Amino acid sequence: MKKKIWFILPLVILLIAVFVAPIVQKKDSCQKNVVTKHTASAKQLVTTRKKAKSAKLKHADPTAHWTSLTSPVKIPILMYHSISDKPGNSLCIPPEQFANQIKWLKQNHYYMLTPTQAYLVLKTNKVPSKKIVWVTLDDGYLNNYTAVYPVIKQLNSKVTINMITGFSQNQGMLTLQDLKTMKKSGLVTISSHTVHHEELNTLTAEQQKQELVASKAWLDSNLKQNTNMICYPVGRYNDATAILASQAGYKLGLTTTPGFASASQGLFALHRLRVTPGMSNYSFSHLASTY
Known part of the structure; x- marks a missing residue:
C-alpha cells in the first residue's frame, strides 16, 4: 500500500x-x-x-505677462494696399520693398499685433513688447496671397488683411480659398472692409448697417470666426458709423487719418500710417517708431 x-x-x-x-x-x-x-x-x-x-x-488673462505703461499707449498701424510694381500708383508698394520692411521689423524685434491684441493693448494700456506694430493691407488684392503670404511665412510674421467681401470673385482679388489658406496658417487675420467698398459717410444709416453687418456675416460664416474689426473704405465715416459698427459686433474701426493710434481717438476712429512707394528704411524706421 x-x-x-x-x-x-x-x-x-x-x-x-x-x-x-x-x-x-x-x-x-x-x-x-x-x-x-x-x-x-x-x-x-x-x-x-x-x-x-x-x-x-x-x-483667463492673455495680458497677464504684458507690461503696463505709465503713459497712454500709441500703436503704429501701418497701411498697405496692393503689393505690386506699378510706378506712379501711390497705393502699390513694390514686393521687394514690402519684403525688406517686414524683414526690418523682424530684425528690430517688433511684435506684430493681431486685431484682438491691438484691442487689448488699447483697453488695458499694456503691451506684449516694448516695440509693437500692426501691419494692415486694405482691399484684398490677389498679390496679398502671391507676394505677401510667402514673405510672412518665411519670417513668421503677422498681418491683417481688410477684405472687401463682395469682391472675392472678382479678377485680381483674393478668393475665399485664398483667405481660408492664409487664416489657417495663424499668421493672417481677415477683417472687414465692407461688402462693396462704398464711402460710408455718403450712405444712409440703413445702408451703412447693411454694409457692416453683411460683410461681417460673410467672414464669420465662411471663415468660422468672430470678426472684430472694420476698416472704413477710403477712411470715410460719420457720427452714425461707430454706433452702427458697435451694434454689428465690431470692437475696432480703422480710418486713414495720419498718425499713431491711441485710445483717446476712440476705438472706432483709429489713425493709421500710410506706407508709400520708394520709402527708405530710414524713413520707414521713423514711421514705425513711437519713441
Whole structure:
C-alpha cells in the first residue's frame, strides 16, 4: 500500500505543476496589467489636469505677462494696399520693398499685433513688447496671397488683411480659398472692409448697417470666426458709423487719418500710417517708431 502511495505522489505533484502553476502565473500577470493600467491612467489624469489648468490660466488673462505703461499707449498701424510694381500708383508698394520692411521689423524685434491684441493693448494700456506694430493691407488684392503670404511665412510674421467681401470673385482679388489658406496658417487675420467698398459717410444709416453687418456675416460664416474689426473704405465715416459698427459686433474701426493710434481717438476712429512707394528704411524706421 505504501509503495502505491509513493508511486502515485510524484504524479500528483506533476499534475499540480502542469495545471495550477499557469493559473497562478496568469493571475499574477493580470494583477500586474491592472496595476500598470492604473498607473498609466493616473499619470494621464495628472497630465490632463496640468494642461487644463495651463489653458485656463492662459485664457483667463492673455495680458497677464504684458507690461503696463505709465503713459497712454500709441500703436503704429501701418497701411498697405496692393503689393505690386506699378510706378506712379501711390497705393502699390513694390514686393521687394514690402519684403525688406517686414524683414526690418523682424530684425528690430517688433511684435506684430493681431486685431484682438491691438484691442487689448488699447483697453488695458499694456503691451506684449516694448516695440509693437500692426501691419494692415486694405482691399484684398490677389498679390496679398502671391507676394505677401510667402514673405510672412518665411519670417513668421503677422498681418491683417481688410477684405472687401463682395469682391472675392472678382479678377485680381483674393478668393475665399485664398483667405481660408492664409487664416489657417495663424499668421493672417481677415477683417472687414465692407461688402462693396462704398464711402460710408455718403450712405444712409440703413445702408451703412447693411454694409457692416453683411460683410461681417460673410467672414464669420465662411471663415468660422468672430470678426472684430472694420476698416472704413477710403477712411470715410460719420457720427452714425461707430454706433452702427458697435451694434454689428465690431470692437475696432480703422480710418486713414495720419498718425499713431491711441485710445483717446476712440476705438472706432483709429489713425493709421500710410506706407508709400520708394520709402527708405530710414524713413520707414521713423514711421514705425513711437519713441
